[in-house]
Amino acid sequence: MRIERVTPVAQAEDEPDDPAGEPLLAGLYAIARACDLPGPAMSRRSFAVSVRTGFGGERTEAWAALDGDQVVGGYVLRLPQDDNTHLAQLRLMTRPDRRREGIGGALLDHAIGRARGEGRRVLIAEAAADGPGPGFAEARGFSAATTENRLVLDLRTADWSGLELLRARSVRHATGYSLERWTGPTPDDLLGDMARLNEGMNDEPLGDLAMEDRRWTGDRVRAGEELLTRAGQRMYTMIARHTASGEPAGFTQILVDAEQPEGWGRQGATTVLRPHRGRRLGLVLKLANLTWFRACEPSAERVITWNSVRNPHILAINKEMGFEVFDTWHQWQLAI
Numbered sequence: 001m002r003i004e005r006v007t008p009v010a011q012a013e014d015e016p017d018d019p020a021g022e023p024l025l026a027g028l029y030a031i032a033r034a035c036d037l038p039g040p041a042m043s044r045r046s047f048a049v050s051v052r053t054g055f056g057g058e059r060t061e062a063w064a065a066l067d068g069d070q071v072v073g074g075y076v077l078r079l080p081q082d083d084n085t086h087l088a089q090l091r092l093m094t095r096p097d098r099r100r101e102g103i104g105g106a107l108l109d110h111a112i113g114r115a116r117g118e119g120r121r122v123l124i125a126e127a128a129a130d131g132p133g134p135g136f137a138e139a140r141g142f143s144a145a146t147t148e149n150r151l152v153l154d155l156r157t158a159d160w161s162g163l164e165l166l167r168a169r170s171v172r173h174a175t176g177y178s179l180e181r182w183t184g185p186t187p188d189d190l191l192g193d194m195a196r197l198n199e200g201m202n203d204e205p206l207g208d209l210a211m212e213d214r215r216w217t218g219d220r221v222r223a224g225e226e227l228l229t230r231a232g233q234r235m236y237t238m239i240a241r242h243t244a245s246g247e248p249a250g251f252t253q254i255l256v257d258a259e260q261p262e263g264w265g266r267q268g269a270t271t272v273l274r275p276h277r278g279r280r281l282g283l284v285l286k287l288a289n290l291t292w293f294r295a296c297e298p299s300a301e302r303v304i305t306w307n308s309v310r311n312p313h314i315l316a317i318n319k320e321m322g323f324e325v326f327d328t329w330h331q332w333q334l335a336i
């Protein structure tokens with residue numbers, strides 16, 4: 001078995017996919033699809049963008065394990081550049097019919113070498129609780145740093161009149177705020193607001209994960225959105241603004257993979273900045289965005305979201321909205 005690079009180093013953003021890497025990329029995508037669990041799947045287009053660049057301030061490289069000309073496994077390594085430069089994030093996979101042959105272990109050793117070479121001290125990988133990930137991670141000395149649930153709201157069976165009543169009741173606690181919304185990239189004059197709002201995500205509980213706050217600028221927001229657009233993602237964003245001060249107070253986002261929607265919407269970030277918490281703004285934002293999203297995307301059947309089990313506030317909001325637990329994941333961490 002040999003390990004070959006799928007994507008070349010540090011490409012210009014507008015450069016087309018490397019044609020020589022195409023069969024490896026196709027092989028890796030096939031394995032990623034074979035590893036898919038129930039839930040929204042990544043389109044080929046989205047996968048190609050995520051393998052080349054990642055979606056927010058990191059450099060990404062991908063490697064494939066080959067047996068002859070067959071891709072039998074691979075990994076994607078994300079190396080944050082703007083912050084968290086002590087860590088690397090790993091997505092590791094072995095073709096289902098070639099597991100327990102040492103391929104995953106060899107790929108992990110290779111990835112550790114790459115990450116160390118970039119001066120990284122911590123490796124983070126996520127894996128579903130039901131499946132081979134935990135057994136492999138424990139055998140290789142990782143420890144579980146966070147537990148997250150994926151939750152799903154079925155839009156076909158949701159109690160829409162109950163949700164409208166909930167919105168009307170909640171909005172009474174959130175007087176003094178106005179809502180603004182847009183599809184696609186953020187308008188230029190709101191990029192500064194979006195950078196501030198994204199900083200609010202740094203308050204999310206991360207358990208034992210050795211992750212530092214992420215630093216946001218308007219340029220970073222724009223760069224991430226451009227990649228999402230290139231990956232075929234449609235974005236629905238809603239923000240709340242404090243009327244008296246004109247300050248941004250909170251935001252929420254839902255995304256759809258335009259190439260492979262399959263009835264799924266994916267909840268993106270939701271946050272309310274500290275001075276504005278405790279006024280039901282999070283619930284108001286999420287309900288308003290969901291209603292708007294459903295009107296714009298009539299074929300959407302379900303929305304999926306990720307929540308740390310240690311985040312009671314967002315869990316309470318999602319429970320009130322009717323989200324139900326779908327499955328459980330851990331982030332595994334290894335000092336390298």
Ligand SMILES: CC(C)(COP(=O)(O)OP(=O)(O)OC[C@H]1O[C@@H](n2cnc3c(N)ncnc32)[C@H](O)[C@@H]1OP(=O)(O)O)[C@@H](O)C(=O)NCCC(=O)NCCS
Pocket residue numbers: 035091092093094095098099100101102103104105106125126127128131132133134135136137139140332
């Ligand atoms: C996790 C994964 C990458 C392991 O790949 P692999 O090629 O089977 O790994 P290896 O053969 O090198 O396994 C190394 C050791 O990990 C442990 N291990 C691997 N799979 C395991 C499982 N299903 N249950 C328990 N232990 C397991 C064993 O100790 C194994 O050694 P052994 O076979 O000599 O007992 C593969 O199962 C996979 O692609 N899973 C889906 C994606 C995923 O969960 N990735 C997250 C990784 S953190």
